[in-house]
Amino acid sequence: MNRSFLNRSDHEYSSVGQSYAVAEQKAVHYFNQLHRHVSERTYESGLSADFRQWKGKHMSFTSRLSRWLPLKQQPSAKGYQRYIHWLHSAGKLDDYLHRSVAYIYMRDLGRALDAPQTQQRVREVVDSLKRKLLNASTASASAAQLPEFMSMDGVYRWAQREGVEDAVIWVLDKLQQVTTHIPAELNAEQAQRKLIKIIVGVVLHAVEEMDDSVPQHERSHRLDEAIRLGYSYGLTYPFIDDMLDSKLLSDLEKEQYSRLIRSALLTGSVPKLGDWSGSQPELIRYIHRELREAFEYIKARQQPGGGQQHFFEQAYVFFQAQDVDRTRTLENDAYTNEELYVPVILKSACSRLVARSILGAEEDEGFELRTFCYGIYNQLADDFADLFDDLANGAVTPYTYYLKYYQQRADLLNPFQMYWAVIHYLLHEVYRSDEQTCEVILDRAINSLKRAYERLGASRYAETMELLTQGMPGLNRIIQQMVRQAEDVDFLDKLLRDHMLLHLRQDREQQTEFRETVDNVRAQINQTLPVEKRDGLLPMNELLIDAVNYSLEGSGKRLRPILAWVMAVRHYGLQADAVMPMLRSLEYMHTASLIFDDLPSQDNAPARRGRKTLHELHDSATAELSGLFLIQKSIREQASLSGFAPQIVLQLMDYSAQKAEELCTGQAMDLRARGQQLTLEQLNDICFYKTGAAFEASLVMPALLAGAKESEMTVLQTFAYHAGIAFQIKDDLLDLQGDVVQLGKPVGQDESNDSSTFVSVLGEAGAQREMWNHYCCALEALRKLPVGIPFLKHLLDYIVHRER
Template sequence: MKKRIKVKINEEYRSAEHKAARYFHSLQNQLTDKSYVSRLTNDFQTWKISHIHSPSILTYFSRKKRKPVVKGYRTYIEWLNYVGKLDDYLNRSISYLYMRDLGKALSSQSTQERINEVVKNMKNHLLKKDAEEGNFSVSSIYKLAKKEAVEHTMIWVLERLKQVTSHIPAGMSVEHAQRKILKILAGVLMHELEERRELELSNQERQTRLEKAIKLGFYYGLTYPLIDDLLDAKILSLEEEIQYSNLIRHTLETGEVPDLGKWSGKNEELIQFIHKELKEAFEYMKKQHDNQTWELFLNQSYIFFHSQEVDRKKELTNSTYSNEELYIPVILKSSASRQIVRSLMNAPEDEGYDQRTFYYGIYNQLADDLADMFDDQKDGAVTPYTYYLTYYQTRKDLINPFEMYWTVISYLIHDVYHSDSKTQEVILDRAINGLKRLKEKLGEQKYSDLMGILTKGFPPFNQLLQQMVAKADDVDFFDKLLRDHMIATLKENRREQTEFSEMFQSIRSPIEKILPITENTMLEKDIVTEAANYSLAGDGKRLRPIITWFIGVKELELDDAQIVPLLRSVEYMHTASLIFDDLPTQDNAVMRRGRPTLHEVYNAATAELTGLFLTQKAIEEQASLQDFAGSIVLKLIQYTTKATADMCKGQVMDLESRRKQLSLQELNTLCFYKTGIGFEAALLMPAILAGVSEEVKDQLKKYAYHAGIAFQIKDDLLDAEGSKEILGKEAGMDKDNDTSTFVTVLGLEGAKKEMWEHYCMALEIVNSLPKKTNFLKCLVDYIVNRNR
């Protein structure tokens, strides 16, 4: 069986190579006789009627508004609708996706009807007053999944995405990896939604198909960062690259993932992780196929992989590559990358789709290579553009890739799509938009210099092109705007998370230094203070005083020196609650913050007294806030004593719930009293000192409610799934104590869903606050993604 698959794969590759060679020579003939010039010149004469307009007063005053804004593009969408351009904008964008990703012919009446339907729905969605912009946040993705009743699967994707991107090595872009995976996932979903539309399915069948498509999209998406990008990034040594490539090749040739075996190289840990992830992905994909469809998937995957390898091994220093060697692998990999998706999903055969995507692929690849040519040249990558720029002065036989690009466009419009007017419109829109974006990216002079090289052989046609680039309007695309927005958002999220982590550590260190309590020198041995300092010195996160510091100093502009007593107070209160929580009469914990609990080191009586001592020290610290009005300090103490009393009630509720099955509402109430109030106090105490409005305090309370419950659910999940080494305390305590938790009540999957529900509600409150703060957003991100 393995040998048969290997032979068949190699036969299929040779067949595809011959087909690509025939396509290349057809293009070469049209390029040589310059027939593309006359055909496209005529096309542009028709096309420019709709895209080049005489300037008007409206154009002059609205030019700035007409430029898409990557971050916060809603204004641009509203402007397009106001001037009557939104329908055309969305129509060309959706038409392009149907042609590129779904392999549809735009001349089809049913395709046009479907595109119009999608445009109408999208327009209604974009113009809703309460519509969220596609910010690609976890909450927006989760909400979309919830609408389709596939939130459990999307939670799985989010968790796996976090795990995978945490292993992306230095030298590779995390944002690029995230974008690639999500883009592939979205593409697979597009295919599924179109296929499903023709079927009469029950809600359960619909949900099952969607869940399968999401997993297939994620698993297939992994191959881009973990295979293609990794091999392109020059992170592996030459020996490791060969070993890794052989492993992938063996998998595709035999249909089975081999054991990793002994790995020779410094990246062994990385490769072990990747091998585990890709093996799981491969085996899941294999289960969705019978032998025949699985062979088809392996064939197309092999064509894609092998043609990538052929290109990857090329070196810019080699001046002898033929035009066939430069272009045929490009045709193969660009067409196979799109045909894989349909075979991945085990979709029914569609000869028209296969033919269109085969011819179409090189267009996209040449467009991408044009946009990235200088980055590719810097990396030493061989593409038709980088190779031409290197040797065009000494190799007169080399095909100009920019000429090939326009030849492909002519071939698609007239030979593949039979001069269909809608196809002509969309492809020329896309091509001119690509040049506009390139000109903006490179700058006027560099773009002009580049065009001088690439268009030397056809100046009249170049003059027409540059006229279109300079004057044509209404050629931008929504998917490009979303792509730019997605990259900008992912980078911004990563920057915010990095800043949050750095800020967290920078604040944590000085807080650690102010916590120790001075021992009473009048006593021969101050056991209680010694015990308090033992508890305070543990490896705590110091989350609550950090929250208090940030809200007080950064958001409410309190003086950091003035609120030092408040920071001590917050941590003393929290540490006291942990001491009581760990007692033999309560949770009977033996480890806390990576060390034996207080009652284990001393005794239960000392632990009880130390907890009481720290509670009183917290009040003492609050009473020493001398830079604030006495009435405000009194109000603060009144609030915190009530909060402490409520937390005690929550602990009693917890103890009484042992060996009882609580409802979800009872569990939410219990967790708010046990955990949420602590978060609320950390937020409200500086707010009270700063004298903020009752409305803002109410919003902070709501945020604390949801963030606190999300924190407790994450604790329950960590207790069920975590390890003692990472947690710094014993795992499985809830089970041992027969405690009702979100996990015991809802199960692991249900608990995760409930956590993300509270996460989303906390973020909604952050967005409603009068003063926007990234801290509260990053805080709730940290809460649900922490591992201890």
């Protein structure tokens, strides 16, 4: 046991260990109250009356005809902005946003909707949200594809407004690493969604704790901490909850893993991993390192005394409830109702209590009661939605256990009846029959069933309802009438959830396609790059060709010709064979520029692409002549383009020569600037000429061959400008932070050459911010294209996250 940890006494450790027993007693009391309502069926008459009052707002004359018609379908929500526009034109947007925002305040923030302050905040958020959504809906179709918090550039623009760029850069890098490490056995999209949701939720808590009187620097500080705390807490979902629920680890490994987590919560110190003898050792080491860092960050920001104690107790109860819940098996036919429901009550309540406690935020009167009682409502709704997946996976939930044993066990509580009993208890015991709360909760309940109907289909839904609604025929008739006929019960968070999952799935598929395209096209280009030796060559010709081919070999990324291939073949539909000379010309020109850059008279680099530079292998003269050889070879490749109008080829050659001149200009500017302190504007100019010009050529040359419009080429030039600078900034950062083995060249070269870089001018953090600013500018340019090019978006992601 770590005695030094915050000077916690044995009594405090004991208190954390005993906290589960205390919380369990509270949950048992709540369960007994719910059990009584189900047994005595007291909830039915109350909810029937609630629905009679509720349905007047949700059933039009048209909806009443639906008893003879198929279930009414809402307009497609695949493009959420189109759906928002439809709601606005139908006069439904205000009510839609009001119930959506009110629900978030009730569910995620634990607020009472009848509180004047909450009502005021809901109105303010609705007005702000409406303006943003309607402004976004007037943008171009390509720009309206994602809400702000679901796109990296949108999040970064928000960060700039709030002064939390460093925290957002940090969390975006972390999310990228997590995404990379999520194993195939886990649902990657759901894991990412839950992690993002927790971060957003913790930030929302922080925002709601501040009013206009909080100075901007203090607001930025609190939001910075909230982002990092949200990630640190949210990491437990993919790397504790999902890991222990999955089949990735054996039972013995899960037991070992759980002991590590429990020990950290009880002692306040993360145990060493030691030798992990099981499967996935590298993954487990990464997860252990990330969780330890997250744990230490949360621990360091807890208020000494009661607040700190409260956090550890809540966290322990949350973990222990999950552990009890997950270790049950469907094969055990002897679980009592209390054993089935109490852990569910605890884990569902504590998940939100912990999210608030990590901020040390003050709680208004009734917060803990509302949050504690509310959790099981949300959990039972989720368990119903996942019913058949849980059955297939052998997971124990109140629903799966009931379906397996209800014919054998007359004592088992029907979870669907329990669900409605919880709703009645919340409405009338916790929220004091507040009219708006009743509206929102019943909206949500009917919406969940409507979504189940759409997901399961009419036949399977009817079979499921017939089984689960035995014993509540009167209330069920009302509920199913509402499912068929009620309108205006959908919610923004569900729309965004579906859209986020779709986006994450598409993004993951596009990432895979991006990597496959890069690998496949690189292989094609590598095969065609070597310069052939013709018969009858002079010995010196053979020496130069060997030198040229040496420079073309190695671990070159080939980004420029790969990018040109994607634009020419995928975007413009040109024939791959026809554009191959253009691809070779780009790589020949790029390699020539590297040979010249590496010379002793310029950068004096000893290594490139993991090998000696050409002048180190031979001499400077051979290197210079090889560079000239490649430039001429590049021109000849362009001249050999066939199947295109001669004037187009000449235009391409003229444009290529212009870009070659700019490359020379950029290198000359760079050499002249050594030993000088440059401005950001001067750095941007040098960077564009050295790097951005070549990116531009890779985009514009295929556009020229395809006869693209001038307006499209202008957009591509803007994209290339910002992508090229982002690429160079990342190079500068890698020169500071990178690994020589991964980079294939020495690190610290800029400093030894006394070169001004983005890092030397702006500092490491400033360079990171500038890189992400150019990332955003590049993406914003892309959205102006008439047809999206996913490869370019993922190229940008690669640029900012690459390690070489």
